[in-house]
Amino acid sequence: MGTYIIKRIMSIIPIFLLAAFLTTGMIHLSPVDPAEAYLTAAHIEQTDEILAQKRHEFGLDQPFFMQYINSIIKICQLDFGISYVSNKPVWDEVIHRIPATLQLALGSLFLAVLVSVPLGFFAGVKKNSAIDHFSRLLSFFGASIPSFWLGYILIFFFSVKLDLFPVEGIGTWQHLVLPSVTLALPLIAMYTRLLRTSILENLQEPYVLFARTRGIKEKTIMAKHILRLAISPMITGLGMNLGKLLTGTIIVETVFSWPGFGRYFIEAIFNRDIPIIQCYVLIAASLFILSNLLVDLIQMYIDPRISRKEGQQR
Amino acid sequence: MFYTISRRNILLTSIFIFLFSTILLGCTNASDEASTSKDDNENMLTIAWPRDVGAMNPHIYNPSQLFAQSMVYEPLVSYGIGGKLKPNLAESWEISTDGKVYTFHLRQNVKFSDGTSFNADIVKKNFDTVLNHMELHSWLGFLSKIASTEVIDEFTFKMTLTEAYYPTIQELAVVRPVRILGEAGFPADGDTSKGVEKAVGTGPWILDEYKQDEYAIFTRNENYWGELPNVEKIKVKVIPDAETRVLAFEKGELDLIYGEGVISLDAFKQLESTGKYETTISDPVATRQLVLNTTRETLSDERVRQALHYGFNKEAMVKGITSGLEESADFILPTNLPYTSDIDVESIDYDVKKAEALLDEAGWILPKGKTVREKDGKLLEIEMMYDSAESIQKAMAETLQSEWGAIGVKLNIVGVELAVQVQRFKDNDFEINFFSNYGAPYDPHTFINIVAKEGFGFNEAISAYPNKAEILKQIALIPQTTDEAERQQLYTSVLTSLQDQGAILPISYIKKTAIYQKDVTNFNFSANRDENPFTGISIK
DSSP states (O other): OHHHHHHHHHHHHHHHHHHHHHHHHHHHHHSSSSSHHHHHHHHHOHHHHHHHHHHHHTTTTHHHHHHHHHHHHHTTTOOOOOOOTTBBBHHHHTTTHHHHHHHHHHHHHHHHHHHHHHHHHHHHHHTTHHHHHHHHHHHHHHSSHHHHHHHHHHIIIIIIIIISSSSSSSSHOOOOOOHHHHHHHHHHHHHHHHHHHHHHHHHHHHHHHHHHTTTTOHHHIIIIIIHHTTTTHHHHHHHHHHHHHHHHHHHHHTTTOOOOOHHHHHHHHTOHHHHHHHHHHHHHHHHHHHHHHHHHHHHHHHOOOHHHHHHHHO | OOHHHHHHHHHHHHHHHHHHHHHHHHHTTTGGSOOOOHHOOEEEEEEEESSOOOOOOOOOOOOOHHHHHHHHHHSSSSGGGGOEEESSSSSEEEEEEESEEEEEESSOOBTTTSSOOOOHHHHHHHHHHHHHTTTTTTTTTGGGGGGEEEETTEEEEEEEEEEOOOOOOHHTTTTSSSSSSOOOGGGGTGGGGGOSSSOOOOOSSEEEEEEETTTEEEEEEESSOOOOOOOSSEEEEEEOOOOHHHHHHHTTTTSEEEEEEOOOOOHHHHHHHSEEEEEEEOOOOOOEEEEEETTTTTHHHHSHHHHHHHOHHHHHHHHHHHSSSSOOOOSSOOTSSSSOOOOOOOOOOOOOOHHHHHHHHHHOEEEEOOOOOTTTEOEEEEEEEEEETHHHHHHHHHHHHHHTTTTOOEEEEEEEEEHHHHHHHHTOOOOOEEEEEETTTTTTTTHHHHHHHHHHHHHHHTTTTTTHHHHHHHHHGGGGGOOOHHHHHHHHHHHHHHTTSSSEEEEEOOOOOOEEEEEEOOOOSSSSSOOOOOOTEEEE
C-alpha cells in the first residue's frame, strides 16, 4: 500500500512538469508579446530600447529550454512574477482571492453531495417512480443549462422577484446560496445519474441475493452494502470534478460578483496580465492532479482491492 | 469489520464537518452587506462599477479607476462645458507672452482631507514626483516639456517649459497623473510610482471604507472648499457583469448606473421602456470613426473612399444598431470640443447612385451577371477589422458588408481581440479599422498628435494624401502657437483636410448613458469624460 502511494505521488512529477512546460510555451503561442503587454498595462510608451530591456528582464531573449528551467525553479519557490497591472507579486494577488473561490467550490461540492446521494439512491432503488422521474428531469436541466444563464434565472426569480437572496456579493450565508446552486446543479445532474446507474447495477449482483437469503434487513442491505459499493464511481466523479469546480467558478464568480480567483483570472485575460494567467493555469492543473490523487487514495481506503489489483498488475 | 466501518464513518463524518465548517467559517465574517444601501443610510447613493476602484494613487494608471481618482484628488484647473478651462486648486494663472512660463496663484484656505494645508510646496512635490517617472507619463505632452518647477511663495507656483505648448492648461485638467496628493499620502522614499500610503486629497470625497473587489464607500468631505455634494455617502459596488448590474438595479440595490457601455443597449432600452426609472444621455464624448488605409491600392484612390462614404445609410445604421443612443456623426471630432466647431467639410449624404458613379469613374466596373466590381481582372475586395468583443463594431461591420455589397464592393469582415486590433493598426496591417478619439480634456490636440505620430496607425494610413507633408507641418505648429486666431485657423485646416480626403470617416458620436431610480435627482454628466458626476446629485 505504501509503495502504491509513493508510486502515485511520483507519477505527479512528470505531469506537473508538462503543465509547467505548457504554461511557459503558452507565451510563445500567443500573438501578443509579453513585453508589449506589460508596457501597455503599465502605460509606458513603447520604444525598441524599452521593449528589448523588458524582454531581457522577463528572460524572453533566452533559449526556450532555459526559460522553461528558470520558470520551474521560480514556480518551486512560489515566485510567479509580478502582475503587469497591479505591479504586485502574483502570488500575493492570488493567495488572498483563493479563500473566496474555495468557499464557493466547497459550498457547491457540499450541496452537490447533499442532494445527489439521496436523490440518486432513491432513484435507483425505486426505479420508474416519481422520484426517479424527477431526478431524470433535474439531470436533463442540470446538464443542459449553461451556468451563466442559470445564474441570471436564479437571480431574477429568487432575488429580484422573491427577494430571498441578495443579487451579488459575498459575506453572509445568503450570499452563498445562489452561486452554489448554480455551480452545483451540473454536478447534481451528473452524480445523481451516476449513483442511480451504479445502484441499479449493484442490485443485480449476487451478493444482494445472498444477503437477502441470509435474512438481512432490506435497509441494512441498502445502506451498508449497496450504497457503500455503489458510491465508488461517484467518488471518482467527485475527484475529477474538483478541478472543474475551480474552473467553473470563473463564470459563476463573474455573474454573482464573487470576489474570487476565477473572476480575477477573467480580468487578467482582458488585461493580458500574462503572469496571472500562467499562475491560474498552473494552479488549475495542480488541482486536477492532486484531486485525482486524493480520489485514488480515498478509493483505495474504501475498497482495498484496488491497491491489491494495482500491485498485481505491476 | 465493525472497526473498519466505524473508522470509515469517522472519516466521512470528519470530511463533512470540515467541508461544512469551512464554508460557514467563510460566512462568519459577515458584513451588513445583505441589507440594501438605503436601509443603512438614507443619504447614500449606491452605484455599480465593473471594476474595483483600485489603489487610489493619483500618479498611476491601471488598475485605478478614473472616476474614483477624480472624487478624491483635484487638479489645478478643471475642464468645463464646451472646453472652458476653469480655476480649481489654482484660482488664476498667467502665461508669459512667449508661452513658456506658467504662474499659478493657488487657492488659499484649502485643506487636505487629513487637515493639512494645501500650498505651493505640495504642488511642487507632486509635480516633481511625477516628473521623476517620465517613462510612465510621456504621453501627456506638457510634462515632457517642463524645464523647471518653482515655489514662488506659499500660494504661488511657477512652471517653466522648454518651448511654448498651448494645451498645457487643458492637460492640467486630466484625472491622472497631475492631481494633487497630500503629504501623508507619500511613501517614506517619496516615490509614489510604487504606491501611496493613504488616499489623501483635497476633493469633495474621502475614501472611507474599502474592500477589494467588493465595494468602496466614499464619505463627503465636510471641510471641502468648494460646493459641497448633496449626498453624504457614495457606495461603489464592484459588479463586473453587465446583466447582473441590471438585475441589481431592478431589485433596487443600486441607485444609479452610468458610464459608457456599462449596460447593454437592449437592457437600457428595456429599463427605460418600463417608465419606472429616469434616464439621461450625455453630449457626444467621442466620434466613432472608420480609418481607411490609403497605402492599400484600392483605398489609395480618393474616389473609392468617397464612394464608400456615399454608399451606406449612416443615419439608419447608427439609429438601428445603437437604438438612438449614438448619433450619426458628420465630423471626425465632436463639435463640443475646443477648436472643432468651425470645420467646413463637404457634407456627404447617402447616395447610392453617386457612389456607383464614383466607382465607375475610378475604373471599378461591375461586369454583367456578377456582384463584385473588377478592375484589370482584380476584384474590389476590402477587409474590415473590428474588435470582436464590441457588439456595436460587429453590427456596424455586418451592416456595411451588406450595404457596400449592394454597390459591388466585397467587404470581408474580421473580428479580432482588442490587443490584436491595436497591434495591427500600429503595424499598418489593415485595410479598414474602427477607431474613436479620446474626448475631453485630451482632444483635439491629442487626436491630431496621434494622427501625426509615426507608428500609431494614422500617419501611415493617410500616406496617399497629396498634402500629407503640409498637414504634418501644420500639426507640428499647432501646440506652439500663442496666437488664438492662428491656432483656430490651423485646426480648421488640418481637420478639414483630414476629413475631406476620406481616410477618416466619421460614423457616430459616442455618448454616455445613465439610468437611475426616480428618487435620484439633479444628475448631470461632467464635461470631462473621466470625471465623476456626483457633486450635484441628490436623493429625495
